[in-house]
Amino acid sequence: MENNIEPFEFKQCVSIVKSTGRYASNLSELRKLISRVGDESIFHHVYQYFLKGHMLEYTNDFAHWAGEHLEERALAERLSSIDPYTLKSVSEVRKELIREIDDFLSHFPEPRDVAPGGEFYFNETVSLVFPVGVKTRNLAEFLVAIGHIDAGSIYYHFYDSRVRLGEGVVDDFSRWIEHTLYRKKVADKIRAIDPFMHSIESIREHIKEIVEECVRADMEGVED
Amino acid sequence: MIRQYSGIVPKGDLLLIQKLCDKLKGRSFIHVNSTREGGGVAEILQRMIPLLKDLGIDARWEVLEGDATFFEITKKIHNALQGNREKFTKKMWEYYYEVNRKNKRNINLNADAVLIHDPQPAALIDFRRKSARSGKKIWIWRCHIDVAHPVSGVWSNLRKYIVQYNSAIFSVSKFAKSLPIDEFIVTPSIDPLSDKNRELTDREINEVGDQFGIPRDKPIILQVSRFDRFKDPIGVINAYKIVKKYNDCRLILAGSPATDDPEGEAILNEVRDYAGNDPDIHILLLPPDKHKEINALQRMSDVILQKSIKEGFGLTVSEAMWKEKPVIGGAVGGIPLQIVHGLTGFVVYSVEGAAFRIRQFLNNPDMAKRMGQEGREYVRNNFLITRQIRDYLSIWYCTMNRGRHVLEL
Numbered sequence: 001m002e003n004n005i006e007p008f009e010f011k012q013c014v015s016i017v018k019s020t021g022r023y024a025s026n027l028s029e030l031r032k033l034i035s036r037v038g039d040e041s042i043f044h045h046v047y048q049y050f051l052k053g054h055m056l057e058y059t060n061d062f063a064h065w066a067g068e069h070l071e072e073r074a075l076a077e078r079l080s081s082i083d084p085y086t087l088k089s090v091s092e093v094r095k096e097l098i099r100e101i102d103d104f105l106s107h108f109p110e111p112r113d114v115a116p117g118g119e120f121y122f123n124e125t126v127s128l129v130f131p132v133g134v135k136t137r138n139l140a141e142f143l144v145a146i147g148h149i150d151a152g153s154i155y156y157h158f159y160d161s162r163v164r165l166g167e168g169v170v171d172d173f174s175r176w177i178e179h180t181l182y183r184k185k186v187a188d189k190i191r192a193i194d195p196f197m198h199s200i201e202s203i204r205e206h207i208k209e210i211v212e213e214c215v216r217a218d219m220e221g222v223e224d
Numbered sequence: 225m226i227r228q229y230s231g232i233v234p235k236g237d238l239l240l241i242q243k244l245c246d247k248l249k250g251r252s253f254i255h256v257n258s259t260r261e262g263g264g265v266a267e268i269l270q271r272m273i274p275l276l277k278d279l280g281i282d283a284r285w286e287v288l289e290g291d292a293t294f295f296e297i298t299k300k301i302h303n304a305l306q307g308n309r310e311k312f313t314k315k316m317w318e319y320y321y322e323v324n325r326k327n328k329r330n331i332n333l334n335a336d337a338v339l340i341h342d343p344q345p346a347a348l349i350d351f352r353r354k355s356a357r358s359g360k361k362i363w364i365w366r367c368h369i370d371v372a373h374p375v376s377g378v379w380s381n382l383r384k385y386i387v388q389y390n391s392a393i394f395s396v397s398k399f400a401k402s403l404p405i406d407e408f409i410v411t412p413s414i415d416p417l418s419d420k421n422r423e424l425t426d427r428e429i430n431e432v433g434d435q436f437g438i439p440r441d442k443p444i445i446l447q448v449s450r451f452d453r454f455k456d457p458i459g460v461i462n463a464y465k466i467v468k469k470y471n472d473c474r475l476i477l478a479g480s481p482a483t484d485d486p487e488g489e490a491i492l493n494e495v496r497d498y499a500g501n502d503p504d505i506h507i508l509l510l511p512p513d514k515h516k517e518i519n520a521l522q523r524m525s526d527v528i529l530q531k532s533i534k535e536g537f538g539l540t541v542s543e544a545m546w547k548e549k550p551v552i553g554g555a556v557g558g559i560p561l562q563i564v565h566g567l568t569g570f571v572v573y574s575v576e577g578a579a580f581r582i583r584q585f586l587n588n589p590d591m592a593k594r595m596g597q598e599g600r601e602y603v604r605n606n607f608l609i610t611r612q613i614r615d616y617l618s619i620w621y622c623t624m625n626r627g628r629h630v631l632e633l
Contacts, residue, residue, distance in 0.1 A: 014236060017410075021402035021407060117398070126628070126631065128633060130632070133239070
């Protein structure tokens with residue numbers, strides 16, 4: 001029976017950083033460059049923020065810079081509240097960033113320069129995606145695998161999938177669990193993990209807990 | 225060979241290295257730098273070349289040969305790229321070019337990928353075969369130094385060579401320039417298996433403590449660095465003096481003399497005078513090859529500082545973090561990339577800030593331990609040699625597939 005199940009194949013994403021050679025020393029320059037750099041750069045500074053692996057106070061590089069280097073906390077909060085996964089494309093994210101900055105600049109039109117060394121450097125990435133050689137066919141195997149794969153693999157399946165698979169799609173894990181294993185409740189619990197509020201390691205722990213609970217219940221013959 | 229790193233470095237890095245080597249199997253990859261020994265570039269090449277050969281890459285390492293005049297000129301180029309004013313004449317640049325031209329005769333540059341390290345051999349690109357220019361041979365320039373604020377005339381002289389490469393690699397985003405070629409960012413790395421970073425036994429650590437006469441009776445604060453002003457050794461002593469009012473401790477300042485710096489000896493004397501007769505301050509002058517001793521000093525310490533006021537990348541921070549030590553660093557160069565403030569250590573902006581954070585660590589051993597553990601994990605994921613090898617191979621592969629932003633392997 002299990003042989004007929006499409007296995008979940010774990011993949012991993014490694015990103016090699018490229019510089020655009022452009023940088024901003026104040027908010028006006030940042031705004032100008034956000035409107036000019038390629039989609040890949042916006043994508044890197046917003047979506048790939050979670051690749052850093054650790055949870056910071058903000059949810060993208062622009063918000064982090066506004067808070068930590070410009071010391072404009074209100075702007076940082078507003079930039080942080082942009083949810084890139086509810087927007088249809090990188091260009092919409094770009095528009096939202098510019099809208100928030102323009103609004104801020106209309107109230108505070110003379111932004112000051114950051115201290116030397118604190119400039120915002122616009123980068124982008126080339127991503128290399130490769131299978132890690134682990135396939136799982138049921139939740140018990142999945143539970144073992146999720147505990148041992150690299151953080152880059154969790155990023156690829158939990159965050160990158162939201163962009164890769166398009167609007168309305170969440171993470172690869174819950175998609176497979178719902179559509180291949182037909183365990184909608186487990187899938188829903190994974191979908192309920194807020195992607196903005198956890199580090200990758202914390203997401204790993206949450207998924208482990210959810211799946212472990214289900215595997216234990218299965219072994220005890222408890223129906224979900 | 226790569227198996228030596230299994231269980232130490234991230235699995236994905238080892239896997240990607242092997243996958244890329246499978247793709248690039250049988251191809252030739254040559255590295256050119258200007259020294260066989262000493263310095264971070266030689267260290268990584270010593271380890272990387274045999275490893276790549278083992279994985280089926282025809283890897284070679286060639287060293288540019290030059291006389292004392294050439295290296296005096298390239299030292300000046302190096303300093304000017306870091307922002308120091310140096311006098312240059314047209315003849316010096318001609319000499320620089322001529323030495324590169326002579327080396328072309330001895331170095332076989334015919335390879336699928338050529339990676340040239342730093343400014344000394346940068347002009348070799350001018351002798352790339354015409355057939356290679358239009359073909360699939362890839363030339364990459366790797367800059368290991370801080371070129372954020374170069375003396376413009378020197379940079380423009382070098383730039384005419386750099387723009388002929390297929391791509392360039394810088395260590396930190398802020399070092400990258402506006403160039404018409406692809407520019408990649410690859411941070412430096414440490415080797416977890418080297419004498420400087422491998423695990424040591426308690427006996428080995430104690431032997432070093434005894435050798436330098438360091439009692440293990442109170443907490444130890446350490447800074448490892450050359451004795452130069454940019455590492456702020458006087459600032460470190462001042463921070464120690466503030467801490468000492470509240471917490472008994474020792475301070476070790478360990479490093480090699482700055483032999484290429486005319487001010488080096490004067491600064492060392494200044495530091496010694498400033499430390500005075502305090503028996504709890506240990507100033508250790510070590511030759512640059514005393515890696516195991518540095519390793520032991522780091523491992524016997526409770527808090528490790530890198531309170532620089534100007535810095536390239538500052539890999540001593542990653543060395544300390546790899547040993548699970550709580551770290552405090554100045555907010556300069558690559559230090560803030562290694563220290564995630566409040567998570568893997570503290571970034572500071574003043575002597576007072578350094579003193580305050582030392583006291584925090586000494587009084588909160590649980591926090592110090594937690595940050596030390598986070599630091600090791602952060603280094604494991606970002607600053608180990610396998611990640612740098614992975615990046616070099618990835619850049620070679622990306623340059624072969626230029627224009628694509630996602631590459632499936």
